[in-house]
Amino acid sequence: MKTLLQRNIRDRFMEGLLVFSTIIVLLPLLIIMIHVIIHGIHALTWDFFTQELGSPSRAVQGRPTGLIHTILGTIVVDTLALAIAMPIGIGAGIMLSEFPDHKLNPTLRIMNDTLNGMPAILKGLMAFVLIVKPMGTFSGLAGGVALAFVMLPIIARSTESALMSIPWSIREAGLAIGLPRWRVVLSTVMPAAKFGLVTGILIAFARAAGEAAPLLFTSFGNNYLPNHWSGLILGPVDTLPQRLYSLAISPYSHWHSMGWAAAIVLFALIILTFVAARFLTRKKI
Amino acid sequence: MLQKISSGISEMSYFNSASAGESTGLKNKIPSDPLLRMETRDLTVKYGSVTGVKNITLPVYSNKVLALIGPSGCGKTTYLRALNRMHDLTRGAVVSGEVWLDGHNIYHSDMNPVIVRRRIGMVFQKPTPFPTMSIYDNVVAGLKLVGIRNKKLLNDVCERALRQAALFEEVKDRLKDPGASLSGGQQQRLSIARALAVDPEVLLMDEPTSSLDPQSTNRIEELIHTLKKQVTIVIVTHNMQQAARISDHTAFFYMGDLVETGPTQSIFTKPKESRTEEYITGRFG
Numbered sequence: 001m002k003t004l005l006q007r008n009i010r011d012r013f014m015e016g017l018l019v020f021s022t023i024i025v026l027l028p029l030l031i032i033m034i035h036v037i038i039h040g041i042h043a044l045t046w047d048f049f050t051q052e053l054g055s056p057s058r059a060v061q062g063r064p065t066g067l068i069h070t071i072l073g074t075i076v077v078d079t080l081a082l083a084i085a086m087p088i089g090i091g092a093g094i095m096l097s098e099f100p101d102h103k104l105n106p107t108l109r110i111m112n113d114t115l116n117g118m119p120a121i122l123k124g125l126m127a128f129v130l131i132v133k134p135m136g137t138f139s140g141l142a143g144g145v146a147l148a149f150v151m152l153p154i155i156a157r158s159t160e161s162a163l164m165s166i167p168w169s170i171r172e173a174g175l176a177i178g179l180p181r182w183r184v185v186l187s188t189v190m191p192a193a194k195f196g197l198v199t200g201i202l203i204a205f206a207r208a209a210g211e212a213a214p215l216l217f218t219s220f221g222n223n224y225l226p227n228h229w230s231g232l233i234l235g236p237v238d239t240l241p242q243r244l245y246s247l248a249i250s251p252y253s254h255w256h257s258m259g260w261a262a263a264i265v266l267f268a269l270i271i272l273t274f275v276a277a278r279f280l281t282r283k284k285i
Numbered sequence: 286m287l288q289k290i291s292s293g294i295s296e297m298s299y300f301n302s303a304s305a306g307e308s309t310g311l312k313n314k315i316p317s318d319p320l321l322r323m324e325t326r327d328l329t330v331k332y333g334s335v336t337g338v339k340n341i342t343l344p345v346y347s348n349k350v351l352a353l354i355g356p357s358g359c360g361k362t363t364y365l366r367a368l369n370r371m372h373d374l375t376r377g378a379v380v381s382g383e384v385w386l387d388g389h390n391i392y393h394s395d396m397n398p399v400i401v402r403r404r405i406g407m408v409f410q411k412p413t414p415f416p417t418m419s420i421y422d423n424v425v426a427g428l429k430l431v432g433i434r435n436k437k438l439l440n441d442v443c444e445r446a447l448r449q450a451a452l453f454e455e456v457k458d459r460l461k462d463p464g465a466s467l468s469g470g471q472q473q474r475l476s477i478a479r480a481l482a483v484d485p486e487v488l489l490m491d492e493p494t495s496s497l498d499p500q501s502t503n504r505i506e507e508l509i510h511t512l513k514k515q516v517t518i519v520i521v522t523h524n525m526q527q528a529a530r531i532s533d534h535t536a537f538f539y540m541g542d543l544v545e546t547g548p549t550q551s552i553f554t555k556p557k558e559s560r561t562e563e564y565i566t567g568r569f570g
Contacts, residue, residue, distance in 0.1 A: 101376055172371060173413035173476065177427035177483050178403025187430050191417040 040260030080144025093159020116153035124214030143219025158200020352532035412472030414464030470501025
């Protein structure tokens, strides 16, 4: 039998251990954030948000240069990806959770897990074969499709687990008042799982928004803003993760700091998405 | 007022298929006894290789309360759930035999389970308000979610159903509050109101008071007593005093068999089977 004091000490010790682990988890994130901000903040100028990059001579000669085309490109490519992956991913998730007896289900589960484990660069290759080859050009659309392949399995799986977390009794209650099955899922289960659904989509979005590999031979990259907005979808476009890489390996110091600034913008984009979604799904009660 | 509601409902083609059985001729039709609302013939439910209930032949009389009693695992809930095709969704459950409702076999391939469940409502052991809906939306869910938009009709149904469930006076000033904000007993009456809103002919109740305090239990028992003027009730109960208090007929289940059935008074005062007597006198179960 331990004394109360001993038990208290033990309790405090375990608590300390948990706090310590939490700090270890948070530390890398903090270090990256601080580092990125220190190096990039001074490059976040008016020009950065209003000018296109152009050739390196602009940076070297101190002419106005920025990443407006990259920011717009990222928004277009990521939105396209989300628009493609969200309906399909949610559909697959509903299938996995609500129709476990369906004969397509085991295949769907295996395919989804395989797709999830597939290297991102291969997803780029898939989009290259499916979109870039037939279109004959690199495009924002191809980038969006490639990123949709990244989002799809994550959304499907998170939708499945969000829906599964809703008690089965809710579905039976819906059926018992004579609602068709699809209506039960749509109007009772999905609203109840709203928070989980949105969180899953966001995780998928954040994950895909940070991917550079699938974009290398799909959206390709671009130093200039297209003449027409349709060029962001149908022509080669720039995206933040990919631009970040090419700025970082360039030999120009001004481009290096722009790379850090691009990282800040990428961070901000993802954090903003999270905040917005939390705000939209906040509990009303 | 009831007439108005049913005329509103029959405007929708959705409900017309309820009469699908009639067009198929005699094979799905038996001359119906006006006193008999439902009847099961040789009803057997199996879960894989496990038999839930076997060869149950049992009449359910119109505007009476039938209580299903028996020890845990005797098959009474399994039987109840077969009465509105709730087993359709249970993995591996196989139902054989016949369940007749007003001259139609509800397991006939022409019968749509959605229509069947609209005519045979169900209330579960635990209250199951739809978590994201208000009290009002919960009650009219069975109408609103199949496309009935007529405000006047919905308001009338809501008030009628809440009055039938003896909940109207308590919630009339806060119909827009979430259904989950009510107490347990109120939530259960809300579930009953929701089931009554679609005007079922039969109401199945699976131990509706087992999670409630004595006062709420009382209210629900009183409710059952008044409700049987409008609907036929089949109730599963663990509590023999409750069965004796509220039911007109009692069926005693034991290990998947229907041991004995008859008027409640004779089951409780002069049972024919020794197992029934042993159970109701508390010698086992």
